[in-house]
Structures are given as structure tokens and as C-alpha cells.
Amino acid sequence: MSKARISVYRKGVAAVALSAALAGAFVATGPLGTLQDARAEAVRVTPPQQAVGFADLVEKVRPAVVSVRVKGTPKADADGGPRFVGPRGFDQLPDGHPLKRFFRDFGFEPRDDQNGSRQAKRPKKNRPGHERPIAQGSGFFISEDGYVVTNNHVISSGDAFTVVLDDGTELDAKLIGSDPRTDLAVLKVNDPKQKFTYVAFGDDNKIRIGDWVVAVGNPFGLGGTVTSGIVSARGRDIGAGPYDDFIQIDAAVNKGNSGGPTFDLSGEVIGINTAIFSPSGGSVGIAFAIPASTAKQVVDQLIKKGSVERGWIGVQIQPVTKDIASSLGLSEDKGAIIASPQQDGPAAKAGLKAGDVITAVNGETVQDPRDLARKVAAIAPGEKAKISIWRNGKSEEVTVGIEAMPQDPKLAAAQGGSQNDESVTLDSYGLTVVPSEDGKGLVVTDVDPDSDAADRGIRSGDVIVTVNSQEVKSVNDINKAISEATKAGRKAVLLQVQRNDESRFVALPLDIDQD
Known part of the structure; x- marks a missing residue:
């Protein structure tokens, strides 16, 4: 009986050992093992040693940050706060449109040149020539002899400027130059007895999304206010101009922060606060700063020449x-x-x-x-x-x-054309066209709303000037260009379309069933 028990026990051990060996071989070389070996590891990051806070940084840089007070004839939107970024095209809505009233109620108004008619209707409350405070913003020293960087929209409506230091000292300043295209301006404080604490521009190309930043400024007139956050995004285009390349941060930025610096943790300026996105007029965690690399080039020219030459x-x-x-x-x-x-x-x-x-x-x-x-x-x-x-x-x-660059460059006017009765339908593309009276291009008289052309924004009245860079005067010219594109293995044809003195290109997919 005991031998039987021993025999059974040994068989069990052998079975267990054999099962373990097979299992090991299966994990190492079998299908399951292959999956386990190929599986990528989950992302893990060793957390950096966290600083106690930003106090040491703030203590060093805060004396270089100033409040900027502006005096002049009051004008609309001259509050020195960040520019508000509203929906594109809202200012083209009719004056009585409820959406236009809504956005204006929350501060989304076209600035001076677009709002002149409304300003002209407002009664003047000041005596002629009498100046009063009209704006306040932020700025910072970039040299010990008193050059101050701020935003153009802070000082654009002013005639007299005062810089308020961190300790409350008020000093007069003069405008050296400004650049509306990048919303930058330079002031100069003349005080030969004093050497100012100043900060330097850093290399914004080195910052990464997620890096810590600290903003210092004068929100709502509360000078010396410090907020912190991270870089949320880079290369933002907010429709402010052709040089848009903003750094987006989530540090709290409000009215009065305009022109103030955004620092990296080494105390260098990596951006200048200029705009916020906000439906309420206050910070919602989306602010935009002009990159230091852009600001440095512009500021250098303003100091040397008083203007920017591009x-x-x-x-x-x-x-x-x-x-x-x-x-x-x-x-x-x-x-x-x-x-x-x-x-x-x-x-x-x-x-x-x-x-x-x-x-x-x-x-x-x-x-x-x-x-x-x-x-x-x-x-x-x-x-x-x-x-x-x-x-x-x-x-x-x-x-x-x-x-x-000219002060107001004008692009070449597009050649238009009126319609005549020689209309031809391009069924494959949902277009009906007629030759223009001046012989330059084909005028679109009708667009199928379900066509690729309609999806790409072509509409009646547009003039097709070229197809694949070849001038077209008839439908035969279009068909020839399409045939050549098909032979070249292209998947689309490129139409040059003119509308309201503007020219643009539209790519239309080729009809693969076409002979």
C-alpha cells in the first residue's frame, strides 16, 4: 500500500514538473510568449524633484516688472487689458444682430479703426485738450538705463505715459516706438540717478509643452501680481495678423496683464502676454504670449530706429x-x-x-x-x-x-468677368461655366450643391483663371488640362479661382471613370 502511494506521488511530481517545463517553453517560444515579448511597456516617467515654490524666482524678477499707466483722450477699448479673441467674423454681423450684441456685451469689440462710427456717436465728456487716465497695463525693464517693453494696444491711444515700479515709485516715460503688427511697444524712463533691475529674453524654442511658467503683471490695477501655470500649446494662430505664432499658457492672465512678461524657471522672459480667450472677460485658463524670439527682433529695431522695417x-x-x-x-x-x-x-x-x-x-x-x-x-x-x-x-x-514692406500693400486686382449665353456644364464637377467677356478665364454661373466644387467653396460668380497653372478660356482648355493631369497620375486638378479681387487655389478630385 505504501509502494502504491509512493508511485502515485512520484507520478504527480513528474507530471507537475513536465507541465511546468512545457508551460515555460510555451511562454518563451509559443504564441503567447511572442505576444508577451512584443508588448510595449506602459509609459512611466521618473518624477523630478519638485521645487518648494516660485518664491526665489519671483523675488529676483519682480522688481523688473512695472505697471504702465496711460493718459490721453478717452477712446473705446483703451483699458490696457489683453485683447479678447472672439469668433471669426462676428464684427461683420449686422448691428442689430443678437449675437453681435452678445459678444460686444462681453468685450469682443472691433478695435479703434473698425469701431470709429460708434465712437463718433458717443458724447465727449472731457474738455478739449484735457487728458485723463485711459489705460493701464504691464511692462518690464530690459536694460538698466530704463527701456521698458509693453504691448502696442496698451499705449496706442495715449499721449503721456507713467511707469510704476514695484515699490510704488512713479516715473514719467516717453514712447520710443511701437509695432501694431506684433502688438509690441518700447517706452524709455529717463532717470540718470537710478539703475533699474532688468530681465533678459530667453530662448522660447527650448520650452516644451508642459513646462512651468510664471506670469507677473498688473491685472485690474493690482500691480506685482504673480500667477503660475504651464505651457499649454505652441504656434497658435488666433487671427491677429500674418505673424501669429503665439505661446498658449494656462497661467491666469486678466485685464491689465497685457505687456507683462511670462518667465521660465530660470527667470528669463520667454513670452509677452498679449491676448486671452474668454467669454466672461476674465481668465478661463487660455492666454496667449508673443514668443521672446519674435519680441527680441522687434524690440531691437524699435530701440535703434523707432520703427520696424520688414x-x-x-x-x-x-x-x-x-x-x-x-x-x-x-x-x-x-x-x-x-x-x-x-x-x-x-x-x-x-x-x-x-x-x-x-x-x-x-x-x-x-x-x-x-x-x-x-x-x-x-x-x-x-x-x-x-x-x-x-x-x-x-x-x-x-x-x-x-x-x-509698404505701409498698406495692395495686391494685384483679379480680373473679373460678366456672364454671356455660351454656358457649358461640367457634369463631372457640378459646374456650369461661361467664357468671360474679356477672354480671361471662365465665369461660374451655377454650382451643384452636392458637388465637390461646392464642398470646396466654389460658388456662382467665381472666375476660373487657370487649371494646373495653364490659362483657360474655354471648356476645351479645362478638358485638356484634366487629361494631362490624368496621364501624369494626378489625383486632383488645381483650379485658380478669383473672387472679389482676390485669388485662391482649389483642388478638385479627378473623376476616375473619365476617359
Whole structure:
């Protein structure tokens, strides 16, 4: 009986051992083992040693941050607060529209030049020539001899300026220069007896989304206020201008913070607070700062010249979408396509034309139209730039003489055309067109609302000027361009469309069933 028990026990041990060996082999070499070995590990980050707080940083930089008080003739929106970012196009709504009244009630008003008629209707309460406080904002010293950086919209309506130091000392300042395009301005405090604590611009290209930042300013007149947060995003375009490249932060920024600095943890200025997104007029955790790299270039010119001189080549441009890239044979949807070169402008003189895609400037890749605008603007007028373009399916290089940007550059007017009775329907694209009276292009008289053309914004009255950079005067010209694109293996054709003196490009998918 005991032998039987021993035999059973040994068999059990052997079975267990065999099962374990098989299981090990299965995990190591079998299907389950393969899945386990290939499975990626979950993300884990070793937490950094957290600082006790920002007190040491604030103690060093706060004396360099000032409040800016502005006096002058009162005007609408001259409160020195951050610019409010409202929905695009709300200011084009009729005056009696309820949405327009709603946004205006919350501070979303067009600024001075767009709101002149409303200002003119308001009774003047001040005596002629009598100045009163009209705005307050923030600023900071960038030199020990008293140069102060702030926002243009803080000082734009003022005639007299006062800088209030952290200890409450008030000093008169004069305006050195301002730049509305980037919303920057420089003031100068003249006090030869005093050397001011100042801060330096840092390298905003080194900051990452999630990095800590500290904002110091004068919200609601409460000077020396400190808030903290993180970098929420980079490269934000808020529709403020062609050079939009804002840093988004979630540190609390309110009215009066405009012109104040945003610091990294080393005490360098990586941004200048300029705008907030807010339906209530107060901070909701979305604020925008001008990058230090942009500010430094502008401020240096303002101090040296009192104004900013930018390079200009005279082109109307638009983004290269995937459809446009496909229609032109580009491998990537990067660059800026020329919708219209200005007549007698630098680009036109160099031979650039509508349909060319600018891919690089002086060897630096152009990502999009904003990137092109910044790159060209940074080149001094009088210099020459090597512009890389994509034309007719191949890359070329053109040398363009950079000129100074005009105060109010006007783009070349698009050629329009009236309709006649020789209409032709392009069924594949849902378009009905007629030749224009001047023989330049085809006028769209009807658009199928369910067509690709309608989806891409083409509408009656538009003028199709070129197809794949070839001028068109008849439907035969369009069919020829489509046939050539099909033979080249393109998935779309590129139409140059003019509307209301503006030109743009639209990529339409090719009809794959077409012969």
C-alpha cells in the first residue's frame, strides 16, 4: 500500500514538473510568449524633484516688472487689458444682430479703426485738450538705463505715459516706438540717478509643452501680481495678423496683464502676454504670449530706429493642402502657394507667378504661409533671397530682391468677368461655366450643391483663371488640362479661382471613370 502511494506521488511530481517545463517553453517560444515579448511597456516617467515654490524666482524678477499707466483722450477699448479673441467674423454681423450684441456685451469689440462710427456717436465728456487716465497695463525693464517693453494696444491711444515700479515709485516715460503688427511697444524712463533691475529674453524654442511658467503683471490695477501655470500649446494662430505664432499658457492672465512678461524657471522672459480667450472677460485658463524670439527682433529695431522695417516680396499666398499637393505632384503638403503676385512687386519682377509653390527661403524649408511671412519679414530690405519653388512638376530656384514692406500693400486686382449665353456644364464637377467677356478665364454661373466644387467653396460668380497653372478660356482648355493631369497620375486638378479681387487655389478630385 505504501509502494502504491509512493508511485502515485512520484507520478504527480513528474507530471507537475513536465507541465511546468512545457508551460515555460510555451511562454518563451509559443504564441503567447511572442505576444508577451512584443508588448510595449506602459509609459512611466521618473518624477523630478519638485521645487518648494516660485518664491526665489519671483523675488529676483519682480522688481523688473512695472505697471504702465496711460493718459490721453478717452477712446473705446483703451483699458490696457489683453485683447479678447472672439469668433471669426462676428464684427461683420449686422448691428442689430443678437449675437453681435452678445459678444460686444462681453468685450469682443472691433478695435479703434473698425469701431470709429460708434465712437463718433458717443458724447465727449472731457474738455478739449484735457487728458485723463485711459489705460493701464504691464511692462518690464530690459536694460538698466530704463527701456521698458509693453504691448502696442496698451499705449496706442495715449499721449503721456507713467511707469510704476514695484515699490510704488512713479516715473514719467516717453514712447520710443511701437509695432501694431506684433502688438509690441518700447517706452524709455529717463532717470540718470537710478539703475533699474532688468530681465533678459530667453530662448522660447527650448520650452516644451508642459513646462512651468510664471506670469507677473498688473491685472485690474493690482500691480506685482504673480500667477503660475504651464505651457499649454505652441504656434497658435488666433487671427491677429500674418505673424501669429503665439505661446498658449494656462497661467491666469486678466485685464491689465497685457505687456507683462511670462518667465521660465530660470527667470528669463520667454513670452509677452498679449491676448486671452474668454467669454466672461476674465481668465478661463487660455492666454496667449508673443514668443521672446519674435519680441527680441522687434524690440531691437524699435530701440535703434523707432520703427520696424520688414522684408516684402509682394505675393498673395495660401496654404498647400493635401489635395493641392496631390494635384501638383508634391510629396508633402508643405509650403505656400502663390495665389497672386502683386504687379511690379519683387516676386513678379523675379518671374514668380500664380501657382508657384514656395518651398524654401535661403535653404530653410517653408512650412506654411505664416512661416513664409516670418522668414521674408526677417530679411532686411535691399538684400537678395534665394526662393525655392515648385513649378510644372519640378523644383526651381529664383533670386528675389527683397523690398521694404509698404505701409498698406495692395495686391494685384483679379480680373473679373460678366456672364454671356455660351454656358457649358461640367457634369463631372457640378459646374456650369461661361467664357468671360474679356477672354480671361471662365465665369461660374451655377454650382451643384452636392458637388465637390461646392464642398470646396466654389460658388456662382467665381472666375476660373487657370487649371494646373495653364490659362483657360474655354471648356476645351479645362478638358485638356484634366487629361494631362490624368496621364501624369494626378489625383486632383488645381483650379485658380478669383473672387472679389482676390485669388485662391482649389483642388478638385479627378473623376476616375473619365476617359
